[in-house]
Every structure is written in C-alpha cells, then in structure tokens.
Amino acid sequence: MTTPPNLHFTTQIVHADRWGGAEKGAIHQPIHSSVQYGYDKVEDLIAVFQGTAKGGFNYARQGTPTTAALESKITQMEGGVGTIAFSTGMAALCAVFLTLLKAGDHMVASKFVFGNTNSVFGTLADLGIEVTTVDATDLAQVQAAVRPNTRMVFVETIANPGTQIPDLEGIGALCRDKGLLYVVDNTVASPYAFRPATVGAGLVMNSLTKSIGGHGDALGGAITDTGLFDWSGYPNIFPAYRKGDPKGWGLQQVRKKGLRDMGGTLSSHSAHQLAVGAETLALRMERTSATALALAQWLQQHPAVAQVNYPLLPSHPQYERARKHLRVGSWLLSFELKDPAQCLPLCNRLRLPINATGLADTRTLIIPVAHTIFWEAGPEVRAQMGIGDGMIRLSVGLEDLQDLQADFAQALQG
Structure with missing residues (x-):
C-alpha cells in the first residue's frame, strides 16, 4: 500500500506498519523471532552479505524484519x-x-x-x-x-x-x-x-x-x-x-x-514494544512538556528552591534558542535546593515521583544527581558541569499536574 503524501507526524507513525507491507493485513509488524534467514539461491545470500542486495536479512545479529520496521519509523520521524x-x-x-x-x-x-x-x-x-x-x-x-x-x-x-x-x-x-x-x-x-x-x-x-x-x-x-x-x-x-x-x-x-x-x-x-510506544510519542511529549513547564514555574517560586533548569523558562540562559528550535520543552527538568542537606529527605518525602534512574517513563521519576548518575564523575567534573550537591533531576510523567504540585508542596514543607 502506498503512503499518502503530506501526512503529519503521528498519522505517519500509526499507519507506518500497514503501509510498509505488514503481512496478512496486520496493522503492526509481527515479531520475527528467527535468527537465520535462508535463500533459494546462494547468490542471493551472497548479495546480502556483500551489501549489494536491496534489503534482505542473513543473521539476526544485524537486524530482523521487526527491527527494520522500527528503523523505518525512526527514519520517518527524523527526516533521514x-x-x-x-x-x-x-x-x-x-x-x-x-x-x-x-x-x-x-x-x-x-x-x-x-x-x-x-x-x-x-x-x-x-x-x-x-x-x-x-x-x-x-x-x-x-x-x-x-x-x-x-x-x-x-x-x-x-x-x-x-x-x-x-x-x-x-x-x-x-x-x-x-x-x-x-x-x-x-x-x-x-x-x-x-x-x-x-x-x-x-x-x-x-x-x-x-x-x-x-x-x-x-x-x-x-x-x-x-x-x-x-x-x-x-x-x-x-x-x-x-x-x-x-x-x-x-x-x-x-x-x-x-x-x-x-x-x-x-x-x-523489544523492537515491537518500542514501535508501539512510538505511536503515542507526540501525545506524551505534549502532555509531559506542559506539565513540566507548569511544575518548573511553580518550583521557581518556592522559597526552598534556589534554581530551576527548564528550557522554556524565561530565566533559562538559552530560552530564546529553545523557543526557536523546540516545538515543546520536553519532560526533563532539574532544580537546586537552597539547602543541599535536604536533597535526600525531599526525595523520600515525595509519594508520587519514584526514586529511580531512567527517563521519559509514563510515571514521574526523581533522582539526586550528584549522589547517583554523576557520582563516578567526581566533584571536579560535576563543578565544571554545574551540578551541585543539591541538584535533583525530574523526569515528568503523565500524572495530573495538581497531584504533582500537591505532593511537592507537602514534601518541601519538611
């Protein structure tokens, strides 16, 4: 089936598998678990090995039809x-x-x-x-x-x-x-x-x-x-x-x-799971970015917070650059507490954000930066990167803004 021209971001992605020729009318590319891929003529196998064939698979370490379908989606997304x-x-x-x-x-x-x-x-x-x-x-x-x-x-x-x-x-x-x-x-x-x-x-x-x-x-x-x-x-x-x-x-x-x-x-x-997740990318980015901006604005006014880092805050050093290049601001924000000693207690007092590494989950994740993901870098490198002992990183999820604000309000009270 030929892909219609001039489609927008999400429309392209949710229909990509069926327009790409998924078998028997499936709307998702199936999970191909085969490791080996055989050919009637050995010359066709040789062409795949030597890179002269258009498409084709030989051993799953270099890809499968399922990973290829995901790759096609990413290529569409990035315009590559x-x-x-x-x-x-x-x-x-x-x-x-x-x-x-x-x-x-x-x-x-x-x-x-x-x-x-x-x-x-x-x-x-x-x-x-x-x-x-x-x-x-x-x-x-x-x-x-x-x-x-x-x-x-x-x-x-x-x-x-x-x-x-x-x-x-x-x-x-x-x-x-x-x-x-x-x-x-x-x-x-x-x-x-x-x-x-x-x-x-x-x-x-x-x-x-x-x-x-x-x-x-x-x-x-x-x-x-x-x-x-x-x-x-x-x-x-x-x-x-x-x-x-x-x-x-x-x-x-x-x-x-x-x-x-x-x-x-x-x-x-994993390719199949990621491809299905990709279908809601735009919806998730719009929602989490809006929540992250509102939460960043709220945190910026709190007396216990020294600094909030979020690209769409006017106080951000690259605010104009962010406005020029970014359609939305993303789910990532970080902030510094005035009292670094409160960094770990604050994380423990929160009920909704999960103390976990990782980013861009549907749930909000929180982590003290200097103690975990940048601990190995050492204090000198952290100082060069502007990472203080009181920095907390948030990956904002799909929770309702009012619930996140209420949770941070009680946790910041101490």
Missing part, C-alpha cells in the same frame, strides 16, 4: 535516509564513536552530557582517541577546540541533567564549513520536539528507551543518517564499504562493525 537500531542508546553511541573514529583522531564534545557518555569519553582516551569537552552553548569555544585531526563534533540537543542547549545552528554551520561529522544526541528533545537535520547534523542518536518507547518497558537505541554528510570525503571508511552510493557508506560501516562485530543487537521483541 536510514536508521540502525541497537540494544540500548549507549550501544548506539559507542558504535558511532568506535566504528567511525580511530587512534590519533580528535573529537570536540559538549561538556554538558549524560554521565555515562562522559564515562565513554575516558574510554576513548584510553584507546588513543582524544576528546576535548567545551561549553557548547558558546560557538567560539567549539571553534577554538577544532584541530587538523578533528573528525567529529558531538552535542546533546537538551543536556541531561542541566538542560543546557548548545548553539545548534552555529555548530552545524561550523561543521559544514570544515567538513566535520556533526553528531547530535536527540534523546531528551525527541524527533517530535526537534529534528537535528534542520541544523545540519549528519548523524542523530536517540535512546529509544526514553521518549520514543516511553513506557519504561524496553531498552533500545538508534542512529539515523540525515543524508547531509558527505561520506566520500571521510577518511575512516573501510575500503570494503567504499562502493555504491557514498550516502550509504557511514551507516553500512556502523551496522557491520556495531552490530555484526560488536553485537549491540536489538531484539525483535
């Missing part, structure tokens, strides 16, 4: 040319770094990143890949960090947990001028709130566990190629993958090395 699904967001991110960079290369990255991503930077350094972290909200710092051996610039659309927004447009123009690969982690914003392709990103990472899956019941990650980067000039593409249209070279290398060699494979069962 292709996507690879992984077992987790971190598997996706590591696949990009480890398959497209090599010893002697240099990467410029935002210093405002997820704690585990910051940990990976240390691993890259051990492998001979140097990473320079800068305040990416300031284009001049990114520009000053670029060297002759720089291959990649990496940022998060909305930083976790401080909600800083880099100079997305300026960095895109810089990367285009210098021929650098621009990689954007779009997890917190989601492709509904923002498309990194609009600012020139070459690759986009989404942790599917978060906004796109949205129910806290399946892990997954994805890398989308926007089609904007010229892979023909990228020096780290293996000779075996330098054939055919250069637009496919980058993703082919990431799939072969990240899935076939490293095994960061997403199961068909």
